[in-house]
Amino acid sequence: MDNWGLGGYNYFGMAVISVNHLSKYYQVHQKEPGLAGSIKSLFARKYYDVKAVDDVSFEIKEGELVGFIGPNGAGKTTTLKTLSGLLYPTKGEVFVLGYTPWKRQAEFQKQFALVMGQKNQLWWDLPAIESFILNKEIYEVPKEKYQTTLDELTELLGVKDLLKVQVRKLSLGERMKMELIAALIHSPKVLFLDEPTIGLDVVAQKKMRDFIKVYNQKYKSTVILTSHYMDDVKELCKRVVIIDKGKVLFDGLLDEIVRKFADHKLLSVVLEKELTAKQLEKLTLFGGVKEYSYPKLVLQVRREDSNHAAAKLLQSYPVADLNIEEAQIEDIIREVFTGKDVA
Amino acid sequence: MWHNYFVQKYWTVFKTSWSNGFIYRFNFLLWRARSVLVVLTVYFLWEAVFDSNHLVAGYTRDKILTYVFLTLVLRSVILGMRSMDAAGEIADGRLSNYLLKPLNYHIYWFVRDLADKILNILFIVFETIGLYLILQPPIFIQTNPLILLEFGIIVGAAICLNFVLGNIASNFSFWTPGNAWGFWFLYLVFQDFLGGVMYPLDIFPKAVTKVIMLLPFPYLLFFPANVYLGKVAVPEFLSGLGIVVCWVLVITVLLKIEWRLGVRDYKAEGR
Secondary structure (H helix, E strand, O other), rough: OHHHHOOOOOOOOOOOEEEEEEEEEEEEEEEHHHHHHHHHHOOOEEEEEEEEEEEEEEEOOOOOOEEEOOOOOOOOOHHHHEEEEEEEOOOOEEOOOOOOHOOOOOHHHOOEEEOOOOOOEEEEEEHHHHHHHHHHHHOOOHHHHHHHHHHHHHHOOOOOOOOEEEHHOOOHHHHHHHHHHHHHHHOOOOEEEEEOOOOOOOOHHHHHHHHHHHHHHOOOOOOEEEEEOOOHHHHHOOOOEEEOOOEEEEEHHHHHHHHOOOOOOOEEEEOOOOOOHHHHHHHHHOOOEEEEEOOEEEEEHHHHHHHHHHHHHHOOOEEEEEEEEOOOOOHHHHHHHHHOOOO | OOOOOHHHHHHHHHHHHHHHHHHHHHHHHHHHHHHHHHHHHHHHHHHHHHOOOOOOOOOOOOHHHHHHHHHHHHHHHHHHHHHHHHHHHHHOOOOOHHHHHOOHHHHHHHHHHHHHHHHHHHEEEEHHHHHHHHHHHOOOOOOOOOHHHHHHHHHHHHHHHHHHHHHHHHHEEEOOOOOHHHHHHHHHHHHHHHHHOOOOOHHHHHHHHHHOOOOHHHHHHHHHHHHOOOOHHHHHHHHHHHHHHHHHHHHHHHHHEEEEEEEHHHHOOOO
């Protein structure tokens, strides 16, 4: 495996999750459009392989909170489902807490949880507390342990007075909190969160994030999080794994993405005077103009040229203020995914 | 030991299933009302057909009315099952919720089926007493305790048989997520034509009946009904029970194999 992304990463503790050359292919049958195509496909089906996960390897140590990022269909959810034992891999080896997940041993299942933002496990017509009690029995949680865990979780999430409300009557945000409690009632050591903040408003997203952070720190649980929202990842995860088309593009510290992939910096300038057409034209010597709306000017310059360009700019332009900034992580990741050469 | 995690686990499933059922008490009451109406309709239909006491396929008016009544009741006790939903859960990926947990999916649904049946049986008992008092139909009431015991045993066995057969059908969802109902309909056809739902099976020629009696389907309704009517002698009962037990064991093994293969191919797709 190419582990160039791991440079300088300081592992601690034991490997709780280890994934070696994991691949998951799906056979999909191709159907030509229209009725004729449907009839044809009844007799002769053409199959082709979709490589949902393609030779993925990584290790995660105890207590880590790792973010998986990637566009839709990148293979994040497939990876989590394999780690949870829902899917059998086509190739490769996976150990979670020393168990092979798809054997689905009870001792393993009692120690992890998978939360999917778009799915629910709560009984829709009953108050959430009923689902919690059922999970308590399913996971064989002793009574006292259950009570303290429930008290702590409801306290942390602020949903004490909603326990006896029918789930169907809760808002999406409230329901997601209940889903989390249901998933955590057996105090899992390993937690897989698949888009836990999807569809939530900004305030609810923030609360969910805070909770995940506290939970990870307080219970030393190992967490893998996937999210479309960079804010989730930025705020929660030190380490990220970038996945696209089933392959790992990057595995390392979040800060390193910038150094690794961003070959440019941004000069953010506040001007004193509006620029003449000639001045504007000359700006291209420094690099690309990313944004210009007086008084704000943003230039994209090569990393190694940034100091020089800044000095030049201060000399020959009416600059009131100037900052040298790193590129936005969202922008970098978008560039990575849109096929810019990442090597 | 009573305080056993296994018992505790599925007992809670049972209770939760009941609580959930009570949420829909209006639905449930209408469902029961429908059942009563069906009984009344069929009853008056057959009463009109038999205006005299002549025999049809060896059945007198009283016996056929009893058979019709009985199959209606047995149909809801034995054949009615909630675990048909399993087909949908497998198809739309809700199965994932169960696969993640230390829980046996088939036992889970068996317990939920039982919870449902017990609730239905309670109502059926009251309804039957009520209907009996109002209509005072010429229906044969079995009072022999040995036969009633046999009847109880065979109904229990039939419930198990129906459960494993139905779940074989549901599990086809693993491979044809859109079409699992197809297999259910096929099973319902077998129930109707070989299970004695539409008519008593002994209206067929003797040789045909003999072959049919080796299949599992007659033991769903036809055989239990005959046990109740006292038409089955003890040795016949025992051999019938033996056939049911064998079928349940064989189909359980097939169900396990099917499940193991199915879970391997399961795609845990989204909704």
